[in-house]
Amino acid sequence: MAADDTTAPVPPSPWERERPxxxxxxxxxxxxxxxxxxxxxxxxxxxxxxxxxxxxxxxxxxxxxxxxxxxxxxxxxxxxxxxxxxxFDDFAIPEPDRERWEEQLRDFARSVRRRLLSHRDMARISMGHVPFTAELLPHVESLLALFRAAGLPDRIAAEAGDLISTYVDGFVLEEGIWQDRAARQAGDDDPSLSRPDWREMAGEMQDYFAALPAADFPHLRALSGLMVMDSSDDRFDIGLEIILRGLASYLPDQGAGAPDA
Amino acid sequence: MAADDTTAPVPPSPWERERPxxxxxxxxxxxxxxxxxxxxxxxxxxxxxxxxxxxxxxxxxxxxxxxxxxxxxxxxxxxxxxxxxxxFDDFAIPEPDRERWEEQLRDFARSVRRRLLSHRDMARISMGHVPFTAELLPHVESLLALFRAAGLPDRIAAEAGDLISTYVDGFVLEEGIWQDRAARQAGDDDPSLSRPDWREMAGEMQDYFAALPAADFPHLRALSGLMVMDSSDDRFDIGLEIILRGLASYLPDQGAGAPDA
DNA sequence: GTGACTGATGAACAGTGTTCACCGTAGCAG
DNA sequence: CTGCTACGGTGAACACTGTTCATCAGTCAC
Structure with a gap:
């Protein structure tokens, strides 16, 4: 609701392409x-x-x-x-609730991912675009509101949105790459009928890692089961959690220690 | 040095394009x-x-x-x-030093960024490629070694490399977008002579944020000075630090509390 | 000297984003 | 009802793109 009722007209930013x-x-x-x-x-x-x-x-x-x-x-x-x-036209970012900011951020990231996944190659389009347009600025504002309500320092809040968005974009983009590769490998002529047999490729992948020379790739072999996407959703949540914890470390009451630089 | 002397031949991964x-x-x-x-x-x-x-x-x-x-x-x-x-051919990732893992990671991220910046639009090329090729796998291995030496749980170590790489790629890609936009705005015909007058555009940008309706965009206005890249290097380091802190929170001795899910 | 091979050629194909002179129809003025 | 203007859509054209293939020229082995 915070992002929906922006009745005041937002002026177009100076670099926006002029429409016909x-x-x-x-x-x-x-x-x-x-x-x-x-x-x-x-x-x-x-x-x-x-x-x-x-x-x-x-x-x-x-x-x-x-x-x-x-x-x-x-x-x-x-x-x-x-x-x-x-x-992202009708995208809604909830009113900040300082007790639930982490959940709210998780919801935000997950629904961005869902939207990107809702159209093929959408992450490729999204990446390489900046949401600083008249239509999308309200969302940026709502995100900032969330960070600041949580109590993050301004310097961190200013970067957090970009960081999370980049993460989601990059993650979904990579998902798309694997999906395409699986599809291309399966049905070479008609890529539409080829169910992305995903699992088969993941297995192939895992086998490849497991077959690497043990002396040179101990860690890759050890983590081969985790590197390939057992479930993309889990991988996504883990990366997201790393970021959220990093953000949380800047909360004043958390007192996780000052930056060492 | 960890990545340089991989004498054992790495077999090509199954999805690698066949060369002529x-x-x-x-x-x-x-x-x-x-x-x-x-x-x-x-x-x-x-x-x-x-x-x-x-x-x-x-x-x-x-x-x-x-x-x-x-x-x-x-x-x-x-x-x-x-x-x-x-x-990234001659890219070297140092031998893991469990006391200095954060510094080592900072160095890694910064030198990846430097390499991406060394050629125009390189981030756009890099994004959309996965380093799981025979030539690049040693680097992945070295990164994993770093995370595991630091004491990160395997599930986290497996995601950390992707997370950091995606962050660097995304950040540099965005840098390129702004640079292009500044160049296109300055010299419309000959984009080669147009020094990316960057600062001018950053100012324009900041003015735009400051001129937004105060009632609808309080946070964007308040942070306008931080949203535009005062110095890209600082912004880069802040985002990187957020990730590093997130990773550090998974260190056993840190004891920052169990995940709440 | 002759044959085989190999790497470069140039023309061609199907497709791309974008532009522009033209045309047909719709609605309005008289 | 006629004439006219205006505008949305047309189709052809331009300058490209990635990719392929039959052909040619040069060098090496014999």
């Missing part, structure tokens, strides 16, 4: 909206992946020519940015 | 090596950025036709992977 002027469609004939373009882009993305997401494909999805898209979207980069923005 | 068979150049006439191709690719990358890195440009850099490249590199993806691998 024809924003208001006069409802003359065809209902080809920028929203419909973005929607079609998501459809293509889920079907073909980011590498298969071309303006022609999007146009085809809408039964329209490529050039028609450029009336509603100024470039492909612009389209990707719109997709990134729309992914 | 013509590996042994008979030194017949032209010294067009795979190494030279990669080198030229780096030259082009630094001059034109990742988006301007095309096979034709690389070929042109070598005074050779495009198709000639494909005798030494099986695809552009392969070339990028080779660049990624070569970036």
């Amino acid at each position: 002027a024809r924003d208001r469609v006069s409802t003359a004939r065809a209902p080809l909206t920028r929203e419909r373009v973005v929607e079609a882009a998501f459809t293509v993305l889920d079907r073909q992946g980011l590498d298969g997401l071309s303006m022609r494909q999007v146009a085809g999805e809408l039964g329209v020519t490529v050039s028609a898209l450029y009336a509603h979207v100024s470039s492909k980069d612009d389209l990707l940015e719109l997709m990134y923005t729309r992914l | 068979a013509r590996d042994r150049v008979s030194t017949a006439r032209a010294p067009l090596t795979r190494e030279r191709v990669v080198e030229a690719a780096f030259t082009v990358l630094d001059r034109q950025g990742l988006d301007g890195l095309s096979m034709r440009q690389v070929a042109g850099e070598l005074g050779v036709t495009v198709s000639a490249l494909y005798a030494h590199v099986s695809s552009k993806d392969d070339l990028l992977e080779l660049m990624y691998t070569r970036l």
Whole structure:
């Protein structure tokens, strides 16, 4: 709720790409909206992946020519940015509760991950975009509110959001890589029918680690069972917990010792 | 030194792309090596950025036709992977010293960042690659050795490397985004002469935050001075420190309390 | 000197993002 | 009802992209 009712208009930040002027469609004939373009882009993305997401494909999805898209979207980069923005459009960050800040942060990270996983290759799009746009700034604000309510020093609070977001993005991106690799390995021609047989690949992977020369790779061999994703969810939570504990160490009452530098 | 003398040959992992068979150049006439191709690719990358890195440009850099490249590199993806691998080729991770593990980790992260910064857009290439290749596995092993020597539980050690690497990658990638944006904003036509006037943009940014509606963005306004990179190095170290503290909390003698889940 | 081999060639293919002159239809002015 | 303007969509074009393949030129072994 904290992020939803921002009635005051946020001015566009100075580096935001200028959208084409024809924003208001006069409802003359065809209902080809920028929203419909973005929607079609998501459809293509889920079907073909980011590498298969071309303006022609999007146009085809809408039964329209490529050039028609450029009336509603100024470039492909612009389209990707719109997709990134729309992914987190109705995202809600709860009102800060200083007793439950860790749970709230866990929920935040998990639901970001869920959203990124909801569309193929979405992490690749998300990474490489900064949420400092008029639409996404409220979320940044809400996150900051959470950190500060928890009692984190300002210097830490200012970095924490970036740190967590980067972690989630990077983690999901890596998940996607493995998923793609498993899919490509399974069904080489038609990647759509190939159920990501994931487990098979994880096993292969684990076998590889276990077969490494024992003298040179003692630790990799010892941890081979933990390195491959037994369950991605568990791995995700562990990394997240490391970050949360690091943040918690800066809480005044925790008194975990001053930084040594 | 731990990573340098791995005399035993590491078998290629099962998912590694197969290189073209013509590996042994008979030194017949032209010294067009795979190494030279990669080198030229780096030259082009630094001059034109990742988006301007095309096979034709690389070929042109070598005074050779495009198709000639494909005798030494099986695809552009392969070339990028080779660049990624070569970036960390002679990377050395020190012998674990359980008293100084935090310093060692700081050094590790900082030198990874330095390497990523040494070539334009390198973080974009690095992200999206997994270091589980024959050439890079020794580094993973050395990192694991460091974590285990420090006394971290195996479950944590297995995630820590990924966590730190992802952090560095993500951080540098974001640095690159801002740098590009500053460059594009300054010299719109010739992006080479445009000194990344960075400070100007940081100021603009800060002004933007400060000018946000006070009622809706109290925290962003309050932290505006910390959100923009006053010095990227400081921001980097803070995020790194958060992670290190999180890791340290899992040390047995630290006794920071059991996880609450 | 001849044959085999190998590495470079250049043309081609299918596809990309983006632009622009043109066109048809819709709604309004007269 | 006619004429006109305006605008959304068209289709062709441009300059690229990654990748492949038949062909050629040079060097080595015999």
